[in-house]
Amino acid sequence: MTSANDLSLRERVGQINQRLKGWEAVRWIDGEPRITDVLRREVDRWGGLGAIYGVLRADPWSQVRWRNGIPPERSAEAYHAVQDYVMRNGTGIPTLFVEEAPHGLMALGATTLPVNLALGATMDLELAEHLGEKVAAEARARGAHVALVSGLDVLRDPRWGRAEECFSEDPWLAAAFVRATVRGMQGSDPHAAIDRAHIAVVAKHLAAQGAGIGGRNGSGAPIGRRELGEVHLRPAYAAARAGVAGFMAAYNDIDGIPCSANRELLTGRLREDWGWEGIVMADGTAIDRLRDSTPDAASAAAISIHAGVDLSLWDDAFTHVVEAVERGLLAEGDVTRAADRVLALKTRVGLLSGTGESSSRAAYDVRELITLAARAATESVVIVHDREKTLPLAPSAIIALVGPNADDIEAQLGDYSPPRPAEDPDASTVRTALIRRYGAGNVRFAPGSTHRHRLGDDALTSVTEACAGADVAIVVLGGTSRRSYEDEFAVNGAVDAPAVDTTNGEGVDQSHLALPAAQLEVLRAARAASSRVVAVIIDGRPRPLTEVAALSDALIVAPFPGPSGGQAIVDALQTGSACGLLPATFPSDDGVLPVAHDERRETARGYVDARYPVGHLLGAGAPKDVTVLLRPSSSSVTRTALSEGAVSTLIADVVNDSDSEISLAVPLFGRRHEYGIRPRRRTVLDVRRVRVPAGGSTAVRFALGLDALGSWATGRPEPSPVEVIAWTAAQHDPPEDVATVRITEDGDPG
Structure with missing residues (x-):
């Protein structure tokens, strides 16, 4: 060299x-x-x-x-x-x-x-x-x-x-x-x-x-x-x-x-x-x-x-x-x-040996990447709730489609995205995907607002007219990290003076996270005119969804899903199932921030309205007819063994009572009880994605080693005497049946 x-x-x-x-x-x-x-x-x-x-x-x-x-x-x-x-x-x-x-x-x-x-x-x-x-x-x-x-x-x-x-x-x-x-x-x-x-x-x-x-x-x-x-x-x-x-x-x-x-x-x-x-x-x-x-x-x-x-x-x-x-x-x-x-x-990277350069005709499978991106979009869709069994949509449904993110491809992309090509057959918005599936005559569209502002005096009237007589209103709200060639930028490329309608991205920090009033007006208008309402949130950050949940029969969250996101969301609407899980806490209101699922347990009760009661939990959107049961167990491993690669294996049984195969992620949560340290409410210990056949079951094995069971106080895992309780239920506090793993000193029988 x-x-x-x-x-x-x-x-x-x-x-x-x-x-x-x-x-x-x-x-x-x-x-x-x-x-x-x-x-x-x-x-x-x-x-x-x-x-x-x-x-x-x-x-x-x-x-x-x-x-x-x-x-x-x-x-x-x-x-x-x-x-x-x-x-x-x-x-x-x-x-x-x-x-x-x-x-x-x-x-x-x-x-x-x-x-x-x-x-x-x-x-x-x-x-x-x-x-x-x-x-x-x-x-x-x-x-x-x-x-x-x-x-x-x-x-x-x-x-x-x-x-x-x-x-x-x-x-x-x-x-x-x-x-x-x-x-x-x-x-x-x-x-x-x-x-x-x-x-x-x-x-x-x-x-x-x-x-x-x-x-x-x-x-x-x-x-x-x-x-x-x-x-x-x-x-x-x-x-x-x-x-x-x-x-x-x-x-x-x-x-x-x-x-x-x-x-x-x-x-x-x-x-x-x-x-x-x-x-x-x-x-x-x-x-x-x-x-x-x-x-x-x-x-x-x-x-x-x-x-x-x-x-x-x-x-x-x-x-x-x-x-x-x-x-x-x-x-x-x-x-x-x-x-x-x-x-x-x-x-x-081979530059100094002459092996690092590529030719303009170097081969790579772009179709495979596009297919994988579409799969990721599909797997990222989260059904937070469907209390009224509104989903799946009927094959011949008349649909009212409203909201600023219903037909906005740029709002699906996220910050720091390159310009889109003029023609992209793989791209879809919720509107284009619905039309492809139900036909243009069965999809009535009225955006109702921009991301921040109402679209004129007649905008809400158009929403009401679109919803009148429709079988279901799909209200697509959320944010956008859209950048404009007319925007002002800081010296490092961040948005310096955000465009009127930009709500996300570098340089767009917000003190108020609730959806803008104009969007909530669209949702209220759809609710007043419709017997069934499905709210869809396309956004790049957790937002308070308390009012949205109250005004909707079903609620879907899709973090900026990319160009194929429209089809991914429509697939969830058609099947009534989705395999995404919320990756972050959705707070009940701005005033409870910051808040996270792994915050430390408090000596006081904390806010009485701290979190959105369903969607804030990781794993809250579990598919219907699927049960995950962790087998209760108790085991121990010594500090020396753990540091040398030993693992403790826990097993969960996933039962699929539906009539179709399901792919889902099964997260394992845990709480560490370490002497003298106030515990966190829960943390993720492991995640396994599995496919479960229709009417069948599968056993999921979690092999917990030093990364999951050790102390991270110094920024790398170290074994310390501790008791870890684990569970799979989507709740902050452990249920009655848990698995327990103890890390003991050498010679301690545990």
């Missing part, structure tokens, strides 16, 4: 810089990729580049769209033009191509997936791994080497606009999905080189960004070490053990120390404690933001590199690294160490 010691200090600084926005480094002109003076100046300045971000990025912030972007089938040509210039005009060391992949590759023509919160609702870890594998193949075939992937953030406050980027509020679930995603995208061997069918992952964001005060993006996380370890470091530890190539340091601070300047976190925890090797990348302009706690740009660069940041992102501060060394603010060896880590990543 090329060593940073072979480079001058200036060239080493070039290897740890990622200043360029890639879409500004190459333009598509007259059917050909043309490098720009922006790229020429940067390469000339440093003699090479560590990485270039976003050559393929397409969205309103980059202002790249179909008419001016790089054609999907010629992506590798654009990369080649950039790489050729970098190698011919510098040290000869190739650059890494880095792209965003928050829910699919963020590029023209790429496959958009359901958002992470929707994947969390599937509780299907095998599916998440397959999706990761196919997204990696698509990105690598286009020519990228590194994907920036969300998932480390644990959703602890739904006021945060980026809630949709989280897999769950539960740390076990978040960690399990992160591990599956990394394995799928990089390969199953955590120590192996990353071949051309896979892609290096930089997991984001480290750490505790989901614990920001009031759900404000980038605000401080005023939490203790135990809360940090038990909740927010578990996904990162899972990624580290899966061999993740990199971590992105978050914007927020933890108890006043910015993550990008936190040596205890980035060096002490990651490298010295966990033994992880890889790169730490700063979030966009995060190093420049350290100017609020350092006197100048050189000092900001010095404190971050000393803390453990190896690669910048769009920052000016890293252009002052030579100055920082000359002033004695930073040891030259720290720069060498960071550059060596970047070079090690280039080696891991």
Whole structure:
């Protein structure tokens, strides 16, 4: 491997810089990729580049769209033009191509997936791994080497606009999905080189960004070490053990120390404690933001590199690294160490051996990825309640379809989505899917409102007229992370002045989470005019649903399900069943926030109206005619045995009394009783997805090891004397019949 010691200090600084926005480094002109003076100046300045971000990025912030972007089938040509210039005009060391992949590759023509919160609702870890594998193949075939992937953030406050980027509020679930995603995208061997069918992952964001005060993006996380370890470091530890190539340091601070300047976190925890090797990348302009706690740009660069940041992102501060060394603010060896880590990543993806490049005709199965994305959308739909047996819809039903999300494909996609192609036969809204199934003459449509405002004086009259005489009213409400090419953006690409109708996404934190009054007016009008009402919520964050539940006979929740989400929702309406489970708590009202299913038990009763009484529980939407019974048992395992890989096996019997096969996720909940520590109400210990034949049953085995039974107070699992009680019922407190596992000291019979 090329060593940073072979480079001058200036060239080493070039290897740890990622200043360029890639879409500004190459333009598509007259059917050909043309490098720009922006790229020429940067390469000339440093003699090479560590990485270039976003050559393929397409969205309103980059202002790249179909008419001016790089054609999907010629992506590798654009990369080649950039790489050729970098190698011919510098040290000869190739650059890494880095792209965003928050829910699919963020590029023209790429496959958009359901958002992470929707994947969390599937509780299907095998599916998440397959999706990761196919997204990696698509990105690598286009020519990228590194994907920036969300998932480390644990959703602890739904006021945060980026809630949709989280897999769950539960740390076990978040960690399990992160591990599956990394394995799928990089390969199953955590120590192996990353071949051309896979892609290096930089997991984001480290750490505790989901614990920001009031759900404000980038605000401080005023939490203790135990809360940090038990909740927010578990996904990162899972990624580290899966061999993740990199971590992105978050914007927020933890108890006043910015993550990008936190040596205890980035060096002490990651490298010295966990033994992880890889790169730490700063979030966009995060190093420049350290100017609020350092006197100048050189000092900001010095404190971050000393803390453990190896690669910048769009920052000016890293252009002052030579100055920082000359002033004695930073040891030259720290720069060498960071550059060596970047070079090690280039080696891991095959760049320095010549095996890392792709051709524009590299093969990947896009149809399989589209099919998997549609399956994920279907599995993510949650039927929260159907008290009046309103579902399934009759085959010949006359349907009134109302609400702002009934026919809005953009509202299904989530934040940071690339522009849609003009024609997409795989895409569907609820309206188009209903028309395909029931015919245009049987589907009466009246949106009634935008996401925030009524559509004129006659809007509610149109809703009433649509509902009159219909067999059922389907009211599709919720939010949108839609971005406009006319929006204003912050320097890091977040929405700076949200569009009038945008309700979700980075930069759209909200103090009031209840559905806007205009949407509730639509629901009330439909209720007044209809004998049967089905409410459907398409959104990217938990919202109070108390009034929605009271006004509807059936209630469906679908976290932003992606382009095929309309068909997924209509499938649930037609069958009356869905296999998604809520991945986060839905509060009863704004005033109870923050709230989570795994909060610690309180000495007082707490709020008397703390939560929505059905839909807030993980697993509340269990399919009809299915019973899950955990076999009561008691077992023990010693601390030494647990640390050496021993497991305790619990068994649940799933009985399907329906006349059709069912696929469902079976979560196992638990409560740890550890001496001197106030217990959490419950946590997820494990999840297994199973298929149960019609009229049959199956036994589900949960093998609980150190991850499930150990203490996470330090951010990694450690055995400690404890009693864990486990159950499968969807309730906060354990039922009478539970399984018990005791962790004992060696020689203690338990």
